[in-house]
Amino acid sequence: EDKVVQSPLSLVVHEGDTVTLNCSYEVTNFRSLLWYKQEKKAPTFLFMLTSSGIEKKSGRLSSILDKKELSSILNITATQTGDSAIYLCAVERLQGAQKLVFGQGTRLTINP
Amino acid sequence: DVKVTQSSRYLVKRTGEKVFLECVQDMDHENMFWYRQDPGLGLRLIYFSYDVKMKEKGDIPEGYSVSREKKERFSLILESASTNQTSMYLCASSPPGQNEKLFFGSGTQLSVL
Numbered sequence: 001e002d003k004v005v006q007s008p009l010s011l012v013v014h015e016g017d018t019v020t021l022n023c024s025y026e027v028t029n030f031r032s033l034l035w036y037k038q039e040k041k042a043p044t045f046l047f048m049l050t051s052s053g054i055e056k057k058s059g060r061l062s063s064i065l066d067k068k069e070l071s072s073i074l075n076i077t078a079t080q081t082g083d084s085a086i087y088l089c090a091v092e093r094l095q096g097a098q099k100l101v102f103g104q105g106t107r108l109t110i111n112p
Numbered sequence: 113d114v115k116v117t118q119s120s121r122y123l124v125k126r127t128g129e130k131v132f133l134e135c136v137q138d139m140d141h142e143n144m145f146w147y148r149q150d151p152g153l154g155l156r157l158i159y160f161s162y163d164v165k166m167k168e169k170g171d172i173p174e175g176y177s178v179s180r181e182k183k184e185r186f187s188l189i190l191e192s193a194s195t196n197q198t199s200m201y202l203c204a205s206s207p208p209g210q211n212e213k214l215f216f217g218s219g220t221q222l223s224v225l
Contacts, residue, residue: 034211041219048212092211100211102155
């Protein structure tokens, strides 16, 4: 059975800290891994990773995929209270009508 | 901007009621999805559709059905609501093969009493 596991499930840090969120997967016919941020209700797209070792970056957020270890990390540097959200990892399969398999999510809280 | 609109933000229903959750997208996307989100379990796929009148079961279809009569509208139906269907329901749409362009609605928090 395909599985995506995120860790930690919950994280509380102070503003200015750097955080690393983890996502590991066991999925047949891997196509890509995606990260989403969910602040209130609707998750919004952050990154799509298809190639191992190539970092994707957007401001203070960055992410990288390790296909050998079947995992990805999402880094946030110099955190701000606006980074507080649930971060979702999802894996896309090559077959299966583009269905995504989601992890449980990491709830990140940034305290001022 | 893509807009995915879910008809209700909050809904309270009684056990045994028939419940309709509506979702409309305005970007002519072929793919539409219904997920439910529960604490500690993440998003789980209930049903999806890749074309009008086409539907496929996701990972947890039991107790649900769907309808896609028009490209822009995807409805989730709870034939006889039960308390274990209390959850946040998220609708999403995307062009085919482009999950990086998956857009979500704001969700419907359904409580079944």
